Amino acid sequence: MVTAEDIGKRVEDDSGRVGILRDVIPDYEDPSELPWRRRKQPIAFLWPEQGGREWLVPPGNVKPSLLSP
Template sequence: MRVQDRAGRVGILRDVDPEWEDPAKLPSERRKTPMAFVRPEGGCPEWLVPPGTVVRV
């Protein structure tokens, strides 16, 4: 589905991982948080945002 984030970027919601773990170097620094994966409509690398910051357009 097409979504827009708070920064105004529009893309396709690809997935939501409710327990995404940040890539900190040390395991003790890693935190789990929900994360949405959004890809721009024209391709390019996807970006990550908290799922509560996107709305359907």
């Protein structure tokens, strides 16, 4: 699991995607959900090293990457 101390470091999610941890929000609510369906949940924001679309993953599904930079 990653924490705010890992922000800016290379990490890997459970599906094997590697990226840079941008943020960890413990009480994130998805703004795309209807207001009555929103629920607070911890979320990690990951960004591909070479650019691209950021993706969201529960922090328990992310670990520091063992791959060299």
